[in-house]
Amino acid sequence: MVLGSQVEWALHCMSILAALPEGALAPAAVLAEMHDLPKPYLAKSLQALAGAGLVETVPGPRGGYRLGRPADAISFLDVVEAVEGKQRSFRCTEIRRQGPCASPARPGDALCNIAHTMFEADDAWREVLRKRTLAGLQAELEQTLSPEQRARAEAWLGTRLNLARP
Amino acid sequence: MVLGSQVEWALHCMSILAALPEGALAPAAVLAEMHDLPKPYLAKSLQALAGAGLVETVPGPRGGYRLGRPADAISFLDVVEAVEGKQRSFRCTEIRRQGPCASPARPGDALCNIAHTMFEADDAWREVLRKRTLAGLQAELEQTLSPEQRARAEAWLGTRLNLARP
């Protein structure tokens, strides 16, 4: 019950993309080098994000990635589900239907009480992530990060970003 | 990000143990047969529960398992953490400290904003499981389960349970 490192990478990359100037594109190589991540593997996560429509891709030279929707319309849950899958964290296999003293399943039967609680916890987890958007994260980072650090990042990025063609 | 089937098994077994008459012991073989589970593998989960003090073991003939604490003092979270481990569902590797434009870590530094949100979601998940006790589950099952089904289960168990020695 532990999320893969891809989730962490994807969230940080989305944070970078959200901070990009209007019309700028970041290639996968830049995103990878930014945090010293293996580029080919990171590309896998980016593909998943592209498949979910969270990022747009521009192929060819001067291409790269950019956010597919406004930052306030992308939640943490969107990113996590795109990378990790939409399956629930608990899988009920209905073992109460197995064994010598189990009654057969009926159409109108209620959900297993144990599964009900586990799903409730899963919903609570998802609810926190659903309420948190990339825009909210950006607003918080602007207050948290020191100005010189923001400047350094922008300077480094400025030389490697591509501009979208009109 | 999906819990193993051991969690499901452990929760169902704990539910059975909570419903046992006072002083009764259930061997691992009975718990396994109850839901058609592989006995040796289930024993692994029971060992984890015993290690956490959630169940007590009585060795030798007429031995078995019984709850280690009152049912209202055992939460779902206790069971899940005993089987799956207490580690958080999100692992922050501080990748913001890596790369060309990252500032070195300082002692007083705040937690990474992304990790903060993920931990918040994890806390919400745990909170639901912490509030839910085995006693609460039992109370609900008494109303949910049909009387004849309870009777069948008790009759089947009655012939295979062991009584604790004084």
Next chain:
DNA sequence: GAATTAATACTCGGATATACACTGTCCGAGTTCATCGGG
């Protein structure tokens, strides 16, 4: 000098090996009960 064309360099996308963890299984240590023998 301008337009066209071909080559080039750079981008993403999917298909491919490897490592770790979960699943499933086995056998041994310890304890209690029953039985057998002796007093």
Next chain:
DNA sequence: CCCGATGAACTCGGACAGTGTATATCCGAGTATTAATTC
């Protein structure tokens, strides 16, 4: 008839293979740029 010792059966506990998923990597398809060539 009672006590003790011995054997056996049953329990849990830790050590041992098989399989599936996550990790890490590579090479190919596609496109805009760019340069050379021709009119």
